[in-house]
Amino acid sequence: MYTPDYYEFCCRVNIVAGLNGLEQIPDLLASMGANSPMILTDKGVMAAGLVDVVTAALDDRLTIPAVEDDVPPDSDLKVVNRLAGVYREKGCDAIIAVGGGSVLDTAKGINILVSENSDDLMDFTGAGALKRPLRPLIAVPTTAGTGSEVTLVAVIADHDNNRKMLFSSYFLLPDAAVVDPRMTLTLPPHITAATAMDAMAHAVESTVMLSKNPLSDAHAREAMTLISSNLLSVIKNPSDQEGRLALATAATMAGIAFSNSMVGMIHAIGHSVGSVCHVPHGTCMAILLPYGLEYNLHKVGDRVAELLLPLAGPEAWVSTPEDKRARAVIDWIRQFNRELHQATGGRHATCLKDIKDHENNPMVPRSRLTAIAETAMGDGAIFYNPEDMDYEDFLMVTEAAWEGVPLDLTKIKKG
Numbered sequence: 106m107y108t109p110d111y112y113e114f115c116c117r118v119n120i121v122a123g124l125n126g127l128e129q130i131p132d133l134l135a136s137m138g139a140n141s142p143m144i145l146t147d148k149g150v151m152a153a154g155l156v157d158v159v160t161a162a163l164d165d166r167l168t169i170p171a172v173e174d175d176v177p178p179d180s181d182l183k184v185v186n187r188l189a190g191v192y193r194e195k196g197c198d199a200i201i202a203v204g205g206g207s208v209l210d211t212a213k214g215i216n217i218l219v220s221e222n223s224d225d226l227m228d229f230t231g232a233g234a235l236k237r238p239l240r241p242l243i244a245v246p247t248t249a250g251t252g253s254e255v256t257l258v259a260v261i262a263d264h265d266n267n268r269k270m271l272f273s274s275y276f277l278l279p280d281a282a283v284v285d286p287r288m289t290l291t292l293p294p295h296i297t298a299a300t301a302m303d304a305m306a307h308a309v310e311s312t313v314m315l316s317k318n319p320l321s322d323a324h325a326r327e328a329m330t331l332i333s334s335n336l337l338s339v340i341k342n343p344s345d346q347e348g349r350l351a352l353a354t355a356a357t358m359a360g361i362a363f364s365n366s367m368v369g370m371i372h373a374i375g376h377s378v379g380s381v382c383h384v385p386h387g388t389c390m391a392i393l394l395p396y397g398l399e400y401n402l403h404k405v406g407d408r409v410a411e412l413l414l415p416l417a418g419p420e421a422w423v424s425t426p427e428d429k430r431a432r433a434v435i436d437w438i439r440q441f442n443r444e445l446h447q448a449t450g451g452r453h454a455t456c457l458k459d460i461k462d463h464e465n466n467p468m469v470p471r472s473r474l475t476a477i478a479e480t481a482m483g484d485g486a487i488f489y490n491p492e493d494m495d496y497e498d499f500l501m502v503t504e505a506a507w508e509g510v511p512l513d514l515t516k517i518k519k520g
Contacts, residue, residue: 112318116361118244118255119281122354124346126285127162130201130243133281134167137241139199141168143192145212146203147176150247153291159203159245170195179383180207182263182270185214185226192219199241202279203288205300206251206260206386209244213259213277216242226261227270235274244279247288249352250300250387252307252360254282262380269380271485284357286349294340295452298445299387301336301352304328306375306390307359309412309438310397311366313405314489318366325362329415331355333441340448369490370481371397374503377480382469384460391445392457395438396502398431399512403519404491406431413437456509474503493520 121129134140146156151174160169171191175184192200192215202212217229220239229235244254253259259272292300308325311317331351339348374397375389398409410430414422417437425433445453454460457469469477478499481487487494498518505512 114318114320114365115275116255116364117275117278120255120284120357121281122284122357123350124286126283127159127245127287128164130159130245130283131163131166133243133283134199134241137199137280139241141170141197142199142201142241142243143188143195143197144169144172144201144203145176145188145208145215146172146174147178147205147208148174150174150204150208155247155288155291156203158287159201170197176204176208176211178207178385179262179264179379180210180214180260182214182226182261182265185211185218185261186224189215189218189224199243201243201245203245203247205246205248206253206303209246209251209253209279210259210261212242212244213253213272214261216240217272217277230270230272232273234272235276237276239276242279243281243283245283245285245288246353246356248292248296248300248387249289249349249356250303252304252356252363254279254284255357255360256364258364260376267380268480268483269376282357284350284353286346286353289349289353290344290346292343294343295449296387297340297343297352298336298449298453299385299391300356301332301387302391302394302442302445303387304352304356304359305332306371306394307363307368308332308355309394310368310371311359311363312412313398313401313408313491314366314369315491316366316489317408321362321366324358325366326412326415328355328359328362329412331358333416333418337444337448340445367489368486369397370400370487370492370494370502372486373481373484373490373494374477374499374506376484376486377477378457378469378503381473381476381480384468388454388460391442392454392460392506393502395435396506396512398435398438399514400494400498400502400517401491402431402435402514403517409434457503457507458509469507471507474500474507477503492517
């Protein structure tokens with residue numbers, strides 16, 4: 106918890122936002138002494154034509170030695186190592202990362218290796234392993250969700266060992282984040298919903314962590330308001346550039362918030378569902394968000410209650426008795442998920458058992474819940490959670506989220 110005499114807040118990323126943000130990239134790189142960037146993306150972003158939008162905005166002012174789209178949906182250690190080799194072979198001097206969280210995390214991993222002249226990313230896991238600035242990195246997010254463009258963390262999957270590795274350092278912050286709504290116009294409704302709820306989880310969870318502070322709260326609450334006010338309307342009108350910019354701004358603000366306050370059990374379980382069952386992170390966050398608030402309610406109920414205003418608006422705040430506001434926040438999030446489910450034609454799942462792959466097969470079988478709980482035990486995000494958790498706690502929460510039923514609050518062991 107912060108105290109009146111001490112807390113820390115830092116955001117060193119130069120944020121360039123708006124309808125002409127992409128056109129500023131050449132000048133940004135020139136100010137960093139770079140002119141031969143690798144463009145890093147994934148096949149979905151490439152197929153959507155978004156890299157073409159970026160290169161058109163660059164207007165031949167840069168030499169692009171490499172355009173690489175071999176980034177999987179879940180960032181991968183082997184891919185990071187291979188692409189670091191491409192960076193060196195092609196003589197690149199910077200990275201323009203165009204994509205969602207996996208692309209941006211992959212770019213951060215590549216940047217560690219090429220900047221440190223290393224072939225072993227494992228040497229830099231955890232917090233504080235990096236000791237000096239890295240090479241220039243510009244982040245161009247194509248999803249309004251992860252906030253990776255302004256975060257000091259990267260999560261890289263080691264699929265051979267079925268784990269996700271966390272990297273944390275102020276040197277991992279991109280030099281610039283270009284937030285341009287043209288990058289999110291092609292997102293389908295269900296991905297728009299999932300990524301925005303990823304940002305919502307960042308914002309909400311950051312306000313109840315042990316390391317929260319007034320500045321992170323300010324960013325988080327504005328992000329909540331922007332998402333709650335714009336997400337459903339953008340899903341119904343995907344070409345709304347102002348709404349898209351609002352969601353992208355919210356994701357960036359939520360990223361700034363949780364980079365300073367960190368996250369907790371919601372992300373610990375979400376990371377584990379992702380690593381064990383390969384479920385997209387935003388989908389996990391949307392489902393798990395109300396469960397995290399329920400589990401921590403006895404410790405931070407007053408903080409949860411304060412979120413009713415930015416989420417539901419002044420009328421709901423005034424009409425809800427003070428002692429009912431925390432519960433109303435949790436109910437509001439569940440109802441918002443149900444509305445997103447309806448608005449996306451049922452593609453926004455509201456419980457773990459309903460998550461389906463592209464062939465409509467369940468992605469989280471009940472038999473994997475024990476593995477998810479075991480994996481969550483080793484996730485560093487739990488360090489900042491207001492209440493401690495053991496294996497039985499993780500399993501209890503995961504089972505409730507799988508069924509889609511509220512937590513039995515009498516079963517929570519209060520530390």
